[in-house]
Amino acid sequence: MVYKKLNDCYNSIKDRIPFQPQMALILGSGLGDFAETLDIKGTIDYKDIKNFPTSTVSGHKGRFVFAYVGNVPTVIMQGRVHLYEGYEITDVVLPIRLLTLMGAKYLFLTNAAGGISFDFKAGDLMMITDHISSFVPNPLIGANIDELGLRFPDMSNIYDRDIQKIILETAEKNNIPLQKGVYIQTSGPAYESPAEIKMYRTLGADAVGMSTAIEAITANHCGMIICGVSCISNLACGMTGNPLTHEEVKETADKTAEVFKKLVSEIIKTVGNL
Numbered sequence: 001m002v003y004k005k006l007n008d009c010y011n012s013i014k015d016r017i018p019f020q021p022q023m024a025l026i027l028g029s030g031l032g033d034f035a036e037t038l039d040i041k042g043t044i045d046y047k048d049i050k051n052f053p054t055s056t057v058s059g060h061k062g063r064f065v066f067a068y069v070g071n072v073p074t075v076i077m078q079g080r081v082h083l084y085e086g087y088e089i090t091d092v093v094l095p096i097r098l099l100t101l102m103g104a105k106y107l108f109l110t111n112a113a114g115g116i117s118f119d120f121k122a123g124d125l126m127m128i129t130d131h132i133s134s135f136v137p138n139p140l141i142g143a144n145i146d147e148l149g150l151r152f153p154d155m156s157n158i159y160d161r162d163i164q165k166i167i168l169e170t171a172e173k174n175n176i177p178l179q180k181g182v183y184i185q186t187s188g189p190a191y192e193s194p195a196e197i198k199m200y201r202t203l204g205a206d207a208v209g210m211s212t213a214i215e216a217i218t219a220n221h222c223g224m225i226i227c228g229v230s231c232i233s234n235l236a237c238g239m240t241g242n243p244l245t246h247e248e249v250k251e252t253a254d255k256t257a258e259v260f261k262k263l264v265s266e267i268i269k270t271v272g273n274l
């Protein structure tokens with residue numbers, strides 16, 4: 001069922017894909033207009049793809065953009081769907097699998113996340129070194145899609161360690177301060193409670209968000225080479241005296257956008273030419 005739906009999706013758009021992408025990039029909050037300055041070779045709106053989940057969150061556009069970042073053919077997801085929107089988890093991760101069918105070798109995940117580490121401040125960028133997904137369902141539950149990957153895939157190097165080195169070097173070379181840490185995914189849509197944040201810190205998490213770990217698991221299952229960078233859009237619940245708002249998250253993410261975009265494009269240019 002899931003695989004048939006995926007193939008139907010792919011078959012409905014394959015003639016509109018202008019090139020085989022080397023890199024796939026998912027844009028989180030603040031990076032939404034990343035593609036606008038690139039040389040765009042084609043776009044496909046999610047709403048035009050049969051059976052494709054479309055986002056209900058304000059500020060999230062929904063389309064694939066095909067463009068070169070430097071000389072790297074890249075497919076960019078402008079907007080993603082989240083578990084909290086009510087979709088089946090297999091639908092939430094369907095776009096990841098579609099990126100694989102398009103031929104993308106690398107997956108670059110970006111997001112906005114709340115900072116849990118006491119070393120972080122709002123506006124920091126954080127390279128994801130690993131994740132904790134134990135508080136959300138596993139996206140691979142259900143019949144295994146043998147055409148994509150193994151029933152019991154290894155998860156010991158989800159965020160590729162060689163790429164992590166490149167990311168750190170790229171940040172340094174471009175004088176962009178970069179934190180690193182473990183991302184924990186919650187289902188949302190409610191932000192966490194102070195007690196939950198304390199627990200997540202105890203468990204080893206440095207930042208919390210509502211999107212990325214299940215995408216990374218799915219991509220790892222189908223053999224993509226993954227990296228991720230979070231924009232720390234706020235300190236997590238209970239760390240300041242203030243309540244959290246989606247507006248604050250978007251505002252900080254927007255302020256960080258310029259340097260975030262620079263970092264992302266420099267990383268793609270290096271990784272895409274490996």
Ligand code: HPA
Nearest residue numbers: 112113114208209210236
């Ligand atoms: N919690 C969960 N998700 C988030 C947060 C947060 O504090 N900030 C941005 N996305």
